[in-house]
Amino acid sequence: AQKVTQAQTEISVVEKEDVTLDCVYETRHTTYYLFWYKQPPSGELVFLIRRNSFDEQNEISGRYSWNFQKSTSSFNFTITASQVVDSAVYFCALRNSNSGYALNFGKGTSLLVTP
């Protein structure tokens, strides 16, 4: 079975603070892919990043960074110097190499950034 756990249901920060969203996954497969999606109030899920299980190199994209650690089955997402526009629900998702590209999503973390 595969499972994605986002233990943080809601996080509230003040603008310019750094915030880390946690994601822990379970899978029996050795080849898999991890994703983060953002869901703003408009409802459309927006792709942020994909990482495959053979690439543990951390990635930085502007104010966003991702820390993938296979030893702890975690794929955490950090927003540096948060902004009000970052307010959204963030989902971590898992796909196995043989699942036909369908994603299994966590329950999401609602991030509120206040001025």
Add this chain to the structure above:
Amino acid sequence: EAGVAQSPRYKIIEKRQSVAFWCNPISGHATLYWYQQILGQGPKLLIQFQNNGVVDDSQLPKDRFSAERLKGVDSTLKIQPAKLEDSAVYLCATSSQTNTGELFFGEGSRLTVL
């Protein structure tokens, strides 16, 4: 490039009535998914199509839900008869036949069953 189009955006019905949702994928995307997102939860896969064939419908409540993708392009998802617990956002997503795995989502259709 046009995104994934869904309609209607909102629908309110009474229990035991029927409803249908429509999805038009990004041009050339062979794979199409319907997800159900209940308030406060992550999206849950209902059905996946590859062109006009079903790849996975193991989580589709087939006694009341049906979906089709005639001609491998547009897709419709139908619920008949609806129950209160079907209140959710129904998301359509598509992906191209590559190994990137990125899904592109529509804005969703929000269903309220009274």
